[in-house]
Amino acid sequence: MPFSLAVGKAEGKMEENERRLLQSIASLGHNAAWDAIKERLHLAEVEFKDVVRSAVRDGYIAARGSQAKPSLSLTSEGRRELARFRSNEQKGVAGIGSLLVFVALQFELDELCRRWDLTQEYPQLTWTGTCEGFRVHVLPAHNAGRVEAAVEMLEYLNAPDTEMPGLVVVVGICGGFEESGVSRGDVINAQVIADLGSRKMRTGPDGDHPEFRIKAFNVDGRLTRIFQSGSFDKNAWMGQAVSEFDFPEGRRPTLRNGGGATLVSVDEVVSTDRWRADLRAAWPKALGVEMEAGGVLAACVRKNVPVAVVRGVSDLANPLKADDEWRLRSLRSAVLALEWALKVLRKAEVD
Numbered sequence: 001m002p003f004s005l006a007v008g009k010a011e012g013k014m015e016e017n018e019r020r021l022l023q024s025i026a027s028l029g030h031n032a033a034w035d036a037i038k039e040r041l042h043l044a045e046v047e048f049k050d051v052v053r054s055a056v057r058d059g060y061i062a063a064r065g066s067q068a069k070p071s072l073s074l075t076s077e078g079r080r081e082l083a084r085f086r087s088n089e090q091k092g093v094a095g096i097g098s099l100l101v102f103v104a105l106q107f108e109l110d111e112l113c114r115r116w117d118l119t120q121e122y123p124q125l126t127w128t129g130t131c132e133g134f135r136v137h138v139l140p141a142h143n144a145g146r147v148e149a150a151v152e153m154l155e156y157l158n159a160p161d162t163e164m165p166g167l168v169v170v171v172g173i174c175g176g177f178e179e180s181g182v183s184r185g186d187v188i189n190a191q192v193i194a195d196l197g198s199r200k201m202r203t204g205p206d207g208d209h210p211e212f213r214i215k216a217f218n219v220d221g222r223l224t225r226i227f228q229s230g231s232f233d234k235n236a237w238m239g240q241a242v243s244e245f246d247f248p249e250g251r252r253p254t255l256r257n258g259g260g261a262t263l264v265s266v267d268e269v270v271s272t273d274r275w276r277a278d279l280r281a282a283w284p285k286a287l288g289v290e291m292e293a294g295g296v297l298a299a300c301v302r303k304n305v306p307v308a309v310v311r312g313v314s315d316l317a318n319p320l321k322a323d324d325e326w327r328l329r330s331l332r333s334a335v336l337a338l339e340w341a342l343k344v345l346r347k348a349e350v351d
Contacts, residue, residue, distance in 0.1 A: 150295030175317030195294030265294030
């Protein structure tokens, strides 16, 4: 072999890190550069060399290049092993298959990168990582809005090398309607997205009023069933959120799930009492408002891909709306709820 791999074995980490090694080499291409792979895996030098040595010994990869510029490539056995890993991942998400998470804002992506150790290499559209033992792909729009979301999602789904996801989960923040009993910090697992695709302005005796033309999308029900099951401990989830995310004294998040929980999807930020009242009049069961799920669903319906929506309430869609600590606190509570749902799936798989 043209470079040294004489290090000891890191007990207990070999299987997971070998899988990540094979995936990294496959995504970087033939004769993938040593340094690029090492940087992607975020392993210490000794750990990284040990994983490489093990994969070479098992015949999964071949070491090439020189001492100065070493590279690695998958062998035919490595390609078969990687295919086996991917097949097991798809079977292992307890009926969900491959999981794609959609976020709109940069701070939402930053939080998922931190929690799930996400990585990305150009020209990938998604960031990839692991959550509760499952491989996840995260697609960021980097901007708010239904149209932006629809364009990003369709571009991803239409890419020739895209593996069609078994479930798309829209994760992020939203505005809540206090009149519907919603508070900041709550998490809404939507069952219906009321998409405000168009509207007509009508003139009446007391001024102009918008006439909403709403299209209702029913979202996938698998997360709803998990959240409603006895396997999901709402009190334990709430306790962890309160202790880890610095909820003010006496405040705690509530998981809004079931009963036709509805979010209205709009093109604009809602922060006036009049606009909020008009939306609630158009859809009285609405718990809040958001700006991307309508576009994601419009795109995914064309490809017959199911969508779930889990959002944390960061404001009450009123004139007091502000960019404050509730944005991050509510996002983290929503992500924690999704993580706990995946934990239930993992347990169901093991059992």
